[in-house]
Amino acid sequence: MADVTLRNVNKRFGAVEAVRDLSLTVSDGEFLVLLGPSGAGKTTTLRLITGLESPDAGSVMIDGRDVTHDPPGSRDIAFVFQQYSLYPHLTVYDNLAFPLRSPARRVAEPIIRKRVEQTAELLHIASKLNNRATRLSGGEMQRVAIGRALVRDPSIYLMDEPLSSLDAKLRAELRLELKRIQIELGATILYVTHDQVEAMTMASRIGVIRDGQLLQLGTPREIYESPSSSYVASRLGTPQINFLPARLLADVAMPAGTETVGIRTEHLQLAARNGGQMVGRVHRVEHLGEQNHIHLDYKGETLVTLADPHQPLQAGQEVDLHLVHPLCFDRTGQRIAAAVH
Ligand SMILES: Nc1ncnc2c1ncn2[C@@H]1O[C@H](COP(=O)(O)OP(=O)(O)OP(=O)(O)O)[C@@H](O)[C@H]1O
Ligand SMILES: [Mg+2]
Incomplete structure (x- = not known):
């Protein structure tokens, strides 16, 4: 897979500084979790990496290549959106197969079938492959959305709170699954969440973000034991510090x-x-x-x-x-x- 670097990235929407002077490297094979409250700039950061937004200043590098001005399609990124966007008129199978059927990829149908079935199995939606995407529970839709990223073999996965609409049991199960898949694939994942348990259990490193600023970056243990500020300390630990x-x-x-x-x-x-x-x-x-x-x-x-x-x-x-x-x-x-x- 690849590494991703943000260098002094800024993004402003009118009066709001959504991302402020953000510098960060997600190393090859790393599971980096950005942890921050609502409005912290997490989604904006991911959108800047995909190219759905362009920064006011700073640069985005993928595998050492400056992609700041490259179109989203050329960046080879799989993005699981916060609002899962499935094709409602397609079945679960076709939703999962969609990213592999793009003319640029030319994957043969038997290989597509194998990948789709494996992914569906992994996410416990194998019995739903023939359902229309609209005939699913919210949690099932979210799993299809994750599946659409996993069927591919991109240079990096970006995941925007992908487990937020699942019930507690499934969330705990998928936390383990995602971590296992990441290790197995050696995948590079940048994952954003406001859930401290997800951050503590899945991350190789956690970046704590607030008001568009990266406050601290370190292993879960470093962040927990040696927080740089009282705010960072308050983000981890139950009951709260x-x-x-x-x-x-x-x-x-x-x-x-x-x-x-x-x-x-x-x-x-x-x-x-x-x-x-x-x-x-x-x-x-x-x-x-x-x-x-x-x-x-x-x-x-x-x-x-x-x-x-x-x-x-x-x-x-x-x-x-x-x-x-x-x-x-x-x-x-x-x-x-x-x-x-
Ligand atoms: N297209 C936009 N136009 C104007 N303001 C925006 C836009 N997108 C984001 N913002 C603002 O930028 C800030 C960061 O938003 P962002 O969506 O990145 O937060 P977030 O950390 O993903 O929050 P959440 O956990 O609620 O999803 C917020 O103040 C938001 O209102
Ligand atoms: Mg968001």
Whole structure:
């Protein structure tokens, strides 16, 4: 497959800077996930790579070739759109076969059949091959849309939240499938999502994007353990990271300049009252089956953390809180690397 590089790309729509000075390389065989909220510029970034939009500044390279001004058709990219666009009058089979039947490709029908059937099998839609595309559930349509990219052998796959309309079970299943397929094919995939679980489980690297800006790029572990800012820290982790003003932790040693302390569940230990410095009060216990979410009050702030369901905690109870290497942020929200001891 191929690698893709964006160099200092900008794209503006009127007053909106959809993509700002974005530089990024998706290496050959890599599964790169852009993670960001709605309006972050994820779809625009993909459209810039395909050539459906052209940048105001900067360049797009595929395999070392500058394609910034090349038409979309010549870029050899398979794109799974956020709004899956199937041909409604065609069957599932013909929708899947369509990309292979383009006059430029000239793939023989028996090969097309084999590829279509394999892809349908992979995506669990083999029994729907003769259905019209309109006679499918939303999740099935989304799988056909993914299938239309997978039947091809492009230089890169771009996927725009392809699992968003699937139910939780199928989403979990397809997450694994997509990752497996990617490894098997050695495929280069740029995948965008606002779902942190998809990013954590599938990505070789995650790029966190907000307001058109790439905030941090790294392996899932790097982004999770060493976020560059409080915003990046808040994008990963369930329950979400807690933030406390540093002034509420007067007895805890922390690096100079710390304004906010970020406390993930693994940074917080709860114990029976035993004269500790930090005392919290349990205000709610949420039972989630294999674990409990504990909501605590601490000096007027709320902390949410996980606890073993067998740990006997009840609403109203006071507990000692122990911080273990939480994350420290300065007044602008940038992380200060040294950990609290
Ligand atoms: N054709 C357009 N004309 C005007 N503004 C646009 C256009 N396309 C995108 N935008 C704006 O650019 C910004 C980024 O949009 P984009 O679609 O890239 O976001 P996104 O990260 O894909 O969001 P979502 O998760 O909701 O799909 C938004 O503010 C959006 O309103
Ligand atoms: Mg989008």
